Amino acid sequence: xxxxxxxxxxxxxxxxxxxxxxxxxxxxxxxxxxxxxxxxxxxxxxxxxxxxxxxxxxxxxxxxxxxxxxxxxxxxxxxxxxxxxxxxxxxxxxxxxxxxxxxxxxxxxxxxxxxxxxxxxxxxxxxxxxxxxxxxxxxxxxxxxxxxxxxxxxxxxxxxx
Numbered sequence: 615x616x617x618x619x620x621x622x623x624x625x626x627x628x629x630x631x632x633x634x635x636x637x638x639x640x641x642x643x644x645x646x647x648x649x650x651x652x653x654x655x656x657x658x659x660x661x662x663x664x665x666x667x668x669x670x671x672x673x674x675x676x677x678x679x680x681x682x683x684x685x686x687x688x689x690x691x692x693x694x695x696x697x698x699x700x701x702x703x704x705x706x707x708x709x710x711x712x713x714x715x716x717x718x719x720x721x722x723x724x725x726x727x728x729x730x731x732x733x734x735x736x737x738x739x740x741x742x743x744x745x746x747x748x749x750x751x752x753x754x755x756x757x758x759x760x761x762x763x764x765x766x767x768x769x770x771x772x773x774x775x
Contacts, residue, residue, distance in 0.1 A: 655703035664693025
């Protein structure tokens with residue numbers, strides 16, 4: 615077995631969700647979740663099929679995000695994994711619906727941070743072992759850091775003033 619770290623491409627102003635599911639219908643169900651949750655979201659989805667022709671299935675409403683999601687899925691190339699790239703929305707608005715999707719088994723990350731996907735490759739194929747989301751912690755927040763965090767949440771509309 616060989617371990618590899620695959621660096622994900624995340625376009626400026628975008629977020630990424632990486633997960634695993636169990637059925638080819640996933641790509642269509644994820645599309646429906648995205649468009650029914652937000653009218654303004656721009657997104658691309660790429661789904662790595664794990665049986666039959668083992669193709670990367672692609673959909674979305676933004677061609678450039680579909681292209682980058684496909685590039686990331688090619689880098690991962692692990693069965694039944696999916697990559698969603700989105701703009702003009704945040705993953706927090708979609709995660710519960712995605713987790714409730716009957717085919718979805720796991721969400722590895724939902725972030726705008728740099729991401730590395732840790733892949734194990736065997737003779738059979740590839741699997742996602744986990745992800746590195748962002749950077750290592752540098753310390754514990756101060757009182758000033760708490761205020762900045764709270765101000766930021768209010769600025770982006772997730773807490774009342």
